[in-house]
Amino acid sequence: MPEAKVAIELTVNGRRVRAEVEARMLLVEFIREAIDLPGTHIGCDTSFCGACTVLLNGRSAKSCTLFAVQADGGELLTVEGLASEGGLHPLQQAFAAHHGLQCGFCTPGMLLSSLQLLQKHSDPDEQQIRKAIAGNCCRCTGYQNIFRAIAAAAKMMKPNESEV
Ligand code: FES
Ligand code: FES
Missing domain, CATH: 3.10.20.30 (Beta-grasp domain)
Structure with missing residues (x-):
């Protein structure tokens, strides 16, 4: 039935x-x-x-x-x-600029977990970044560039700071 x-x-x-x-x-x-x-x-x-x-x-x-x-x-x-008519979201820009992805399979989930982090903490330290993506597995990057990308996106999303 x-x-x-x-x-x-x-x-x-x-x-x-x-x-x-x-x-x-x-x-x-x-x-x-x-x-x-x-x-x-x-x-x-x-x-x-x-x-x-x-x-x-x-x-x-x-x-x-x-x-x-x-x-x-x-x-x-x-x-x-995530992207808008104005272009890619700062997190997407930062992941591209800092090689935060290779195959990209994990990237959608990484981006959403990172967004939640940056909505709570505008200037996260490395421990906060590690904790935020602890539930997201990446088999390619070794994570270091992902950490850098998230930190860079945090800077971009702060008022008056736009450096990638
Ligand atoms: S597909 Fe949902 S946690 Fe792996
Ligand atoms: S970039 Fe390939 S799994 Fe993360």
């Missing part, structure tokens, strides 16, 4: 989205398949890697650990919502 669907409504990257989903659909599946935003990645099935990280109601969340219905009524930010 086909599973009954549940109506949900949420804001995704500033746009109102309505959908009917199976109650067991994961949020990451909803993001990638139902609303066609493939920038949120799936890197494991153990909630370890952080490639699926998004911001839900302003807090970072591993979208493979939530059902889509749990986002009903919420505000979701995915990597596709």
Whole structure:
């Protein structure tokens, strides 16, 4: 028997989205398949890697650990919502400038975890940066350039400071 669907409504990257989903659909599946935003990645099935990280109601969340219905009524930010008409987000610019990525698979999740950090701490120290991305695994970079990129983005996002 086909599973009954549940109506949900949420804001995704500033746009109102309505959908009917199976109650067991994961949020990451909803993001990638139902609303066609493939920038949120799936890197494991153990909630370890952080490639699926998004911001839900302003807090970072591993979208493979939530059902889509749990986002009903919420505000979701995915990597596709970071850039604006003015160009790439400072975090995206800093990751590019400081080689904070190689294959890029971890990058969407890294960016969203970093954004949450910078929204809480405008001038994070290295320990705060390490803690913020502790749930995000990168198999390429060795992390040093990611730390540099996040610190550089913090400077860029401070008023009157724009150095990359
Ligand atoms: S896909 Fe690895 S933590 Fe979600
Ligand atoms: S850049 Fe390849 S996994 Fe991080």
